Amino acid sequence: MSSHEKLSAAANDRKARLAQLKSLKRKQAPTSDEADAAPSPPAHQAEISDAIVRTEEEGEAPSVATTYLSGRNYDPTTRNVKLGFDNLPIADPTNTLEYKAQQLALETKAQQEAENKEDNGLDLFKLQPKKPNWDLKRDLEQKMKSLDVQTENAIAKLVRERVEAQKVIRQKKPADGEGEEVGMEGSELVEAMHLKEQEEARDRRRDEEDEDGIYRAKVRIGTAFTLALHEAISDRGPCDILESVNIRSNPSVRSKTRWKSVARAWI
Structure with a gap:
């Protein structure tokens, strides 16, 4: 059938x-x-x-x-x-080999991306010129390390001496003056912190003034050269420029004349 x-x-x-x-x-x-x-x-x-x-x-x-x-x-x-089960048979789905393998793959991928970023060349758009006194600061930091250690030791010594002196005074005086003594110690510590902050602020201000002074000096030199160049062009013609080059060899010539001769020589 x-x-x-x-x-x-x-x-x-x-x-x-x-x-x-x-x-x-x-x-x-x-x-x-x-x-x-x-x-x-x-x-x-x-x-x-x-x-x-x-x-x-x-x-x-x-x-x-x-x-x-x-x-x-x-x-x-x-x-x-029908499936063999309606719910997952594992209570914790993160405690499986598949989940651990997936997490390991993600970590490896992230590590490779980080290494690729580090291996890239320098970004010219992010480069910044160093300050004129960067080498001086570098040498000064090496020399200041020993001084910083000595400064910390001196501060610790002063604090120990002051604590011992306060103990002696506390033993001589009655117990009523403890609150005032503790207050004096706290105020002295706060004052020391303020003094240290003021010194750091003065150092930063001094560095900024040095940088501003260097920049202003460069601006003044450029301005003087520009003015001398304009004066040289307006005072004398192109034919007399070669004759004025010899003025630089004379040390008794004034600075203004020297700038004029240099400007004519560059023209």
Whole structure:
């Protein structure tokens, strides 16, 4: 028998069963005593029969899956096999080899990107010229290290001496003067901190003034050279420029004349 004939035979059997169930439903309902005496059908069979009758009344053919399959391993909504579990079997999803491998791959990628950034060449747009006194500061820092150690030792020595002196005074005086002594110590410490901050501010101001002085000197030199150049152009013509070059060899010439000669020589 071919598969087509098998399917047609199964369809005919199903139609016969549906007709029988429909005829049973249309018969007169039994009395209450008979209903109590009659055994109730299983719940699963009752649900299937109700679903079949409902589909027949609506004019739709019942699905083969709902008729023959119990639904234990088959999901009629997705028309596929049910999964073995509805929730994850692992309580902590981060404690798996897959998750650890993924995190390790992300860390390796981030490390490679950081190394690539470090291996890149210098960015010319981010370069800044150093200050004129950067080498002096570098040498001064090396020399100041030993002085800083000596300064810290001296401060510690002064603090110890002051604490010992306060202890001696506290032993001589009654207990009423403890609050005042502690207040004096705190005020002295605050005053020392203020003095240190003022010294640092003076050092920073001195550095800024030195830098400003160097910049102003450069500006003055450039301005003087420009003025001398304009005067040389306005006073003498191009033919006399070569003659004025010899003025630079004379040390008794004034600075203004020297600037004029240099300007003419550059022209």
